[in-house]
Amino acid sequence: MDRRKDTAVEAVLEHLIEHGPGDLGGVFARAFELAMQIERERFLGAGLYERSPDRQGYANGYKPKRIDTPAGTVTVQVPKTAGHDGEPFFPQSLERGRRSVRAVMLAVAEMYIKGVSTREVEVVMREFGIESLSSMQVSRAAKMLDDELEAWRNRPLGEFKYLFLDARYEKMRHGGVVRDAAVLSAIGVGTDERRRVIGVSVALSEAELHWRDFLQGLHARGLRGVEYIVSDDHAGLHAARRAVFGAAKWQRCQFHLAQNAIHHAPTMEIRKRIGKQLRAVWNAQDLPAAEAALADLVASYRGKADKLADWLEKNIPEGLAVLTLPEHHRKRMRTSNPMERAVQQELKRRTVKVRVFPSEDALERLVSAILVEIDEKWASDTKAYIKWECQDA
Secondary structure, eight states, rough: HHHHHHHHHHHHHHHHHHGGGGGGGHHHHHHHHHHHHHHHHHTOOOOOTTOOOOOOOOEEEEEEEEEETEEEEEEEEEEEESOOSSSOOOOGGGGGGGHHHHHHHHHHHHHHTOOOOOHHHHHHHHHHOOEEEEHHHEEEEEEEHHHHHHHHHTTTBBBBBEEEEEEOOOEETTTTEEEEEEEEEEEEEEEOOOOOEEEEESSOOHHHHHHHHHHHHHTTTOBOOOEEEEEOTTTTHHHHHHHSSSSEEEEEEEHHHHHHHHHOOOOOOHHHHHHHHHHHHHSSSHHHHHHHHHHHHHHHHTTTTTHHHHHHHHHGGGGOGGGGHHHHHHHHHHHSSSIIIIIIHHHHHOOOOOOOOHHHHHHHHHHHHHHHHHHHHHOOOOOOOOTOOOOOO
């Protein structure tokens, strides 16, 4: 370590000695700043004021940024760069999700380059310390990230007995107008007893063709052994699922079924009690008991709320497949909530900065980057999501 870095480390230690544990936030801030300075030098291929033929750009001052740390919120001076031909510099020290940060930056930069810059876009640009970018810089940075994400999307799969499927919509520019784009995603529970994100796809709708192409793509990558699928009643999914994984049992998400039942209830009194009545059906000991409880529930509404009775009779059986699973698996496999909490909420948190994606590529890039990070976290988790040896009901 050179003398300048020695001095920076000494400053951190002196701050700790002078202020003690009462100002750990300040220690965090100085340590972050040192890490970011070192990272900028590696990014540029040269130190501050250093003459080097390998230099890839120049230091360009600092920008204050507030960050949350275990010691509270602190302000750090984020180093900036200029004159680099590749992707913009953003310290990895500040963001665990490096790929998703790059994807957000690229989406915003693409909007800036294409002339659809808004006040919100400019705010995000400043947040990342980006003063200006060329189309060549954006193109090069996108190519590097896209190659990595495409390899992940096309990686070989294996055996996954249980499958969660879900869809969400994002705004995207297409043909000069803003359209709703469907983002399809799949989570599998594999033989190693852990969840994995196994696929994602972006298209202009979630019609059968899109779902079928998505599921066929999973199959072509080696997905096998699917016995059970959980999802909501998405448009186009029924036919696509039967065509590709026809032998698998389908569980319609009980949470969304309960919400739908409330909407079909004709009075406030029925709306207040229908959820509890459905839980009594779903918590039955086995499938025959649940079917008997459902028959009683339907009969109780005949002559009082016939439309609701018809809806219950037709739709609630789609939420009973979970009762064919071992009892130890049922709690985790009765709804698509694991997708909602772990995936969809994270997608929403990250995509809100972009709001309207400038292209399909930008949208696919960001959702892929986010899902890679989720998948890597799950892969390193030592705790099983489903224990396959618990097969006794």
